[in-house]
Amino acid sequence: MPDTMNAATATGAAPSKPKRPKAKSMLMLGEQTNDLYERARKAKEAGEKVGWSASIFPQEIAETLGLVVLYPENHSAGIAARHQADPFLQECEGPLGYNNDLCAYAKVNLAYASTLEGKSHVELPDGGKMVKPDFLLLTNNICTQLTKWYENLAYSMKIPVFFIDTCYNPWDHVTESRVRYVRSQIDALIENLCKFTGKKWDEERFKKIMKISQRNSYLWERANNLMDHVPSPLSGFELFNYMSCMVCHRGRESTTAILEQLNKEIEQHLKEGTSTYPVKEQYRVSWDGIACWPYLKHNLHTLKQYGINMVASSYGKAWAIEYEDLDGMARAYCFASTNGDNASTMIHRRLEALKRFHCEGTIYHVNRSCKVMDCQMMEVQRQLAKLAGVPFTAFDGDQADYRNYSEAQFETRIQGLVEIMQENKEKKAEEAK
Amino acid sequence: MSKLQEKLKQLETACTHPRQQLDSYLKAGKKVIGCFPEFTPEELVHASGIIPMGLWGGNITPSLAKSYLPPFACPLMQSNMEFGLKGTYKGLSAAIIPTLCDTLRCMTQDWRFGVTSIPMIPIVYPQNRTAPAAVDYLVDEFETVLTIIATVTGEMMTEQALCDTIQIYNEHNAVMREFAKTANEHLDIITPKVRHYVMKSSYFFEKAEHTAIVKEIIDELNKLSAYQYTGKRILLTGVTCEPDEVLDLFKENDMAVVYDDLMHESQQFRTDTPLHGGGGIKRLALQWMDRYGCSLLHEDGKPRGAMLIKMCKENQVDGVINCMMKFCDPEEYDQPYLEKDLRGAGIPVTDLSIDQQKDSIEQLRTRIEAFREMI
Numbered sequence: 149m150p151d152t153m154n155a156a157t158a159t160g161a162a163p164s165k166p167k168r169p170k171a172k173s174m175l176m177l178g179e180q181t182n183d184l185y186e187r188a189r190k191a192k193e194a195g196e197k198v199g200w201s202a203s204i205f206p207q208e209i210a211e212t213l214g215l216v217v218l219y220p221e222n223h224s225a226g227i228a229a230r231h232q233a234d235p236f237l238q239e240c241e242g243p244l245g246y247n248n249d250l251c252a253y254a255k256v257n258l259a260y261a262s263t264l265e266g267k268s269h270v271e272l273p274d275g276g277k278m279v280k281p282d283f284l285l286l287t288n289n290i291c292t293q294l295t296k297w298y299e300n301l302a303y304s305m306k307i308p309v310f311f312i313d314t315c316y317n318p319w320d321h322v323t324e325s326r327v328r329y330v331r332s333q334i335d336a337l338i339e340n341l342c343k344f345t346g347k348k349w350d351e352e353r354f355k356k357i358m359k360i361s362q363r364n365s366y367l368w369e370r371a372n373n374l375m376d377h378v379p380s381p382l383s384g385f386e387l388f389n390y391m392s393c394m395v396c397h398r399g400r401e402s403t404t405a406i407l408e409q410l411n412k413e414i415e416q417h418l419k420e421g422t423s424t425y426p427v428k429e430q431y432r433v434s435w436d437g438i439a440c441w442p443y444l445k446h447n448l449h450t451l452k453q454y455g456i457n458m459v460a461s462s463y464g465k466a467w468a469i470e471y472e473d474l475d476g477m478a479r480a481y482c483f484a485s486t487n488g489d490n491a492s493t494m495i496h497r498r499l500e501a502l503k504r505f506h507c508e509g510t511i512y513h514v515n516r517s518c519k520v521m522d523c524q525m526m527e528v529q530r531q532l533a534k535l536a537g538v539p540f541t542a543f544d545g546d547q548a549d550y551r552n553y554s555e556a557q558f559e560t561r562i563q564g565l566v567e568i569m570q571e572n573k574e575k576k577a578e579e580a581k
Numbered sequence: 582m583s584k585l586q587e588k589l590k591q592l593e594t595a596c597t598h599p600r601q602q603l604d605s606y607l608k609a610g611k612k613v614i615g616c617f618p619e620f621t622p623e624e625l626v627h628a629s630g631i632i633p634m635g636l637w638g639g640n641i642t643p644s645l646a647k648s649y650l651p652p653f654a655c656p657l658m659q660s661n662m663e664f665g666l667k668g669t670y671k672g673l674s675a676a677i678i679p680t681l682c683d684t685l686r687c688m689t690q691d692w693r694f695g696v697t698s699i700p701m702i703p704i705v706y707p708q709n710r711t712a713p714a715a716v717d718y719l720v721d722e723f724e725t726v727l728t729i730i731a732t733v734t735g736e737m738m739t740e741q742a743l744c745d746t747i748q749i750y751n752e753h754n755a756v757m758r759e760f761a762k763t764a765n766e767h768l769d770i771i772t773p774k775v776r777h778y779v780m781k782s783s784y785f786f787e788k789a790e791h792t793a794i795v796k797e798i799i800d801e802l803n804k805l806s807a808y809q810y811t812g813k814r815i816l817l818t819g820v821t822c823e824p825d826e827v828l829d830l831f832k833e834n835d836m837a838v839v840y841d842d843l844m845h846e847s848q849q850f851r852t853d854t855p856l857h858g859g860g861g862i863k864r865l866a867l868q869w870m871d872r873y874g875c876s877l878l879h880e881d882g883k884p885r886g887a888m889l890i891k892m893c894k895e896n897q898v899d900g901v902i903n904c905m906m907k908f909c910d911p912e913e914y915d916q917p918y919l920e921k922d923l924r925g926a927g928i929p930v931t932d933l934s935i936d937q938q939k940d941s942i943e944q945l946r947t948r949i950e951a952f953r954e955m956i
Contacts, residue, residue, distance in 0.1 A: 245917035249908050292683050295708060295879050296914035303883045311709050316680045318689050318703035325721035332714035491690035514651060522651045523687030527694050
């Protein structure tokens with residue numbers, strides 16, 4: 149057994165440290181989330197229209213119009229992470245008649261929506277804070293399943309869908325014909341959304357929101373990029389938590405405050421040579437795919453045993469969206485998520501991250517919920533491993549369905565990856581002599 | 582062998598031995614382009630003087646494909662990938678892949694890197710089909726497809742050729758619809774499997790050639806007196822209904838397919854290309870906007886159930902079989918609604934799990950027998 153195994157065991161056996169107090173930025177994040185649900189509740193009470201939105205929809209549009217919008221994907225992830233998904237999955241696959249093959253975010257949400265409508269009777273663990281929507285905002289840059297999921301929500305709840313078809317990119321760039329098509333949909337959507345909600349489009353406000361959004365994208369990317377320090381100032385999994393402020397509040401000043409605070413905290417760690425990663429960072433890896441929310445704790449615990457820090461992820465940066473006008477918005481949202489991009493774009497972005505963040509391995513989550521993330525990933529990982537000279541391992545899991553995961557498999561796969569990473573380390577050390 | 586039997590046999594052989602069809606076209610100096618499911622713009626291939634040939638999987642056990650696709654990927658795509666990697670499709674000049682679902686999106690990339698001997702041509706259809714800009718966008722996509730076809734084959738299309746092709750395809754659509762009607766008067770001859778072969782064989786012939794064969798079949802059927810079928814009349818909906826043994830089970834249980842809403846079969850023939858409204862490419866784009874009632878199309882109002890109820894009424898259907906392609910999420914989102922709508926209208930419905938790689942059909946047998954008893 150390599151030395152690392154002994155080191156890992158030793159680390160694992162160390163007496164547990166007292167719990168670290170939450171960082172200020174995390175507390176601000178919690179307040180922001182609570183505030184969103186509170187605003188949604190109040191808006192409903194005041195008779196205003198509230199929406200549900202796909203996570204990479206141009207949030208700046210709703211923000212400019214002053215509409216309160218909630219995010220089913222984000223909400224389902226939260227339910228899964230708190231181990232509350234089971235009754236929703238059972239309801240969806242049982243009385244609602246859906247196949248268990250479907251995306252677990254969708255399954256949780258469809259059952260939640262059915263409960264809000266009074267058609268299902270699942271106990272809502274959050275008391276129904278995801279209030280019933282009056283309209284839906286949809287883009288398919290993440291996947292085509294979202295289109296079908298929202299069709300069903302709209303039909304069941306008898307509410308309209310405002311849809312921007314962002315089109316898959318088989319090419320390495322966004323074609324101009326896509327930009328024109330998407331831009332024209334954005335224009336029509338703004339007009340129709342104004343008509344439906346009674347709100348007015350204010351160009352000056354849009355410019356302001358866009359500026360905030362750009363600032364937030366910059367700060368988000370900056371925080372991500374500060375992970376390139378060795379050892380890293382943060383435990384990489386912590387950045388997953390902050391994604392909610394980019395998904396749900398990209399155009400808000402509260403996000404600017406949170407991300408400025410987060411950047412400050414990271415800089416402080418760098419200055420003091422400290423890190424929120426609880427043990428000595430032995431290996432740096434990239435995480436490919438959505439977090440395995442129901443088992444985040446187990447993932448983190450297993451990785452910690454070997455001193456593995458996840459310093460780069462494939463999808464967190466999807467929300468670092470940069471543009472200067474509506475044409476730019478069209479192009480940016482077509483290209484935001486690598487789910488909507490071809491394999492060379494995926495490989496290019498991942499290769500850049502592996503290099504920048506000095507990764508020694510990749511952990512690839514074969515997410516049973518997400519075919520678009522799985523059906524080309526074997527080839528992507530093979531090419532990436534060759535190009536970057538970095539090994540990868542894969543494990544079976546799910547973003548929200550706790551039934552699709554084996555703790556033993558995850559542990560074995562990580563152990564295998566560690567052995568290769570250790571061998572590589574030793575080879576490098578040998579060569580350096 | 583009667584002329585009718587001879588023609589039906591010809592179509593059956595094309596379905597059971599597609600490689601022979603491919604080789605005969607190649608031997609005749611024709612180029613052939615493979616067309617993935619579903620709604621590939623075959624017309625652009627045909628108008629370029631190339632034979633479009635459908636690639637809808639097959640009954641094999643994937644092994645090489647496992648290096649590209651997880652076990653929960655669509656069985657059709659597993660088969661296509663396996664055939665591509667094994668060299669079964671050798672001789673194709675290119676393969677066109679429409680990205681209508683998440684697995685198909687990925688297939689464009691798996692094919693691009695895995696099957697480098699057959700160039701991949703992607704087509705990304707617009708889904709916001711009520712947006713006026715969708716037509717211009719799709720025209721541009723079609724032109725890109727044409728450019729790649731010309732680049733990899735050297736064959737270029739003319740406007741006149743496309744206009745002629747559109748007429749050929751519209752006529753083929755009409756003849757196939759007529760066949761579906763005529764077949765219902767002769768359910769003794771046109772068993773579920775025979776019907777399937779007539780429909781499926783269109784993927785393996787030049788379209789005018791196929792039209793001529795099916796016309797002859799219709800003519801021969803019309804010479805016979807109508808058969809009074811006393812079994813149960815069923816409608817199939819879904820992606821495909823294969824392997825062929827499933828169709829034998831229908832016959833064994835005294836059930837006849839009197840209509841289908843399968844993407845593999847009638848959905849290909851139900852929407853004509855408009856004869857006016859612009860040049861050929863634009864009219865093809867308009868045809869896409871006219872398509873309806875398919876899980877791969879974004880439509881408001883879940884209209885498929887109502888469409889199926891209408892089809893059932895028009896064809897005196899006793900029950901609907903929802904052919905659920907394994908791991909097909911677009912179909913899985915439609916399933917609860919269309920089945921509820923059908924039941925609400927008093928039409929019995931059951932679902933069958935469709936997997937081309939299935940080596941045993943015993944589970945399906947039990948399910949079909951139970952449904953037969955129910956209706």
